[in-house]
Amino acid sequence: RIRRLNLLTGLISTYSVGGNSTFNAFGINFDTLGSLITAELGLLRTVRFIENPGFALNFPTRTRIAAGTQALSDVRSFTGFSGQVSLSIDGGEYNVGCSAANAFVSGITTLTISNPPQTVCLRVTAGTGAGEGRTATFRVNNTASPFTVLTLDPDLLPRYRIYVPSLRRHLYTTDTNEYNVLTGFSATYGGEGISHYLYRAPVGRAAQIAIPYYRMYFNPQQRHFYTSDFNEYDTIRKDKVFASDEGITGYIFPRYGVPGATPLYRLFNAAINSHLWTIDSNEFNFLRNNGWTPEGQAGNALGVDGYVFP
Numbered sequence: 001r002i003r004r005l006n007l008l009t010g011l012i013s014t015y016s017v018g019g020n021s022t023f024n025a026f027g028i029n030f031d032t033l034g035s036l037i038t039a040e041l042g043l044l045r046t047v048r049f050i051e052n053p054g055f056a057l058n059f060p061t062r063t064r065i066a067a068g069t070q071a072l073s074d075v076r077s078f079t080g081f082s083g084q085v086s087l088s089i090d091g092g093e094y095n096v097g098c099s100a101a102n103a104f105v106s107g108i109t110t111l112t113i114s115n116p117p118q119t120v121c122l123r124v125t126a127g128t129g130a131g132e133g134r135t136a137t138f139r140v141n142n143t144a145s146p147f148t149v150l151t152l153d154p155d156l157l158p159r160y161r162i163y164v165p166s167l168r169r170h171l172y173t174t175d176t177n178e179y180n181v182l183t184g185f186s187a188t189y190g191g192e193g194i195s196h197y198l199y200r201a202p203v204g205r206a207a208q209i210a211i212p213y214y215r216m217y218f219n220p221q222q223r224h225f226y227t228s229d230f231n232e233y234d235t236i237r238k239d240k241v242f243a244s245d246e247g248i249t250g251y252i253f254p255r256y257g258v259p260g261a262t263p264l265y266r267l268f269n270a271a272i273n274s275h276l277w278t279i280d281s282n283e284f285n286f287l288r289n290n291g292w293t294p295e296g297q298a299g300n301a302l303g304v305d306g307y308v309f310p
Helices: 002-011 032-048 176-183 230-237 280-289
Strands: 062-065 071-072 085-089 093-096 109-112 118-125 133-140 143-151 156-164 167-172 191-200 211-218 223-227 243-251 262-267 274-278 293-302
Touching: 002 143, 062 071, 071 176, 085 093, 118 133, 118 143, 118 191, 133 293, 143 191, 156 176, 167 176, 167 274, 176 191, 191 293, 223 230, 223 243, 230 243, 243 293, 262 280, 274 280, 280 293
Parallel strands: 062 143
Antiparallel strands: 071 118, 085 109, 085 133, 093 118, 133 143, 156 167, 156 191, 191 243, 211 223, 211 243, 262 274, 262 293
């Protein structure tokens, strides 16, 4: 409708045909054009909810929420929307302005977008089972934005990341004591906190069983290596001179689809002979554009601090 309106408007010209200023250069009567434009404006008003899609609001998943409690989403702006919009939600509540002065509502409302645009946050009540996921779907017109909440899972195992400047490499561990001891030598090891979460056992979630995630030490290179590929692990550990087998460091889901899980990327830098693992897509994209080669995904892990990286 907007493209058609622009076309009709463009046909209005100051040029005349044969000195008759009631016609434009294409010989179309101005009165006829005016009637068509008026009709198009009327149709455009009736479909403004459909042809004003805007952008999905991208609410990150909240994890490790106490069972039965309410979880709040991040605050998001109505980016890309204009004029009057329709708001609705399935499975939760929303608060325009995300303010204590405004009530959370679950019904359908209309909102006129201002400049700068208003903000909104969502509220969802967590489930009662360990690792249970509940998702609310917030809609602005026909643009849907999901928000997922996961209850606290006692099987989660934090995996820490440490940087070793002298070797220009990272060390990963699920042993809290190892992390605390190593980072106590601040001049040698730089603690970076929890990188992501693995599982303590081969738990089942969303029709998947978590698989072992192995840790090895490469003796000549003074670096650790991690893999969820048993064939890779079994091949490397057979070389007793080159590698020391350090066993299972945790369990990870092999495929996408577990609520709250996100890809654990693996990259390699040949210049410094080093691997790096991350669930941060921004870090992954930066590194692969700056000398690191992507080697796929080690599996799917859970994010940090209540959030999964988008």
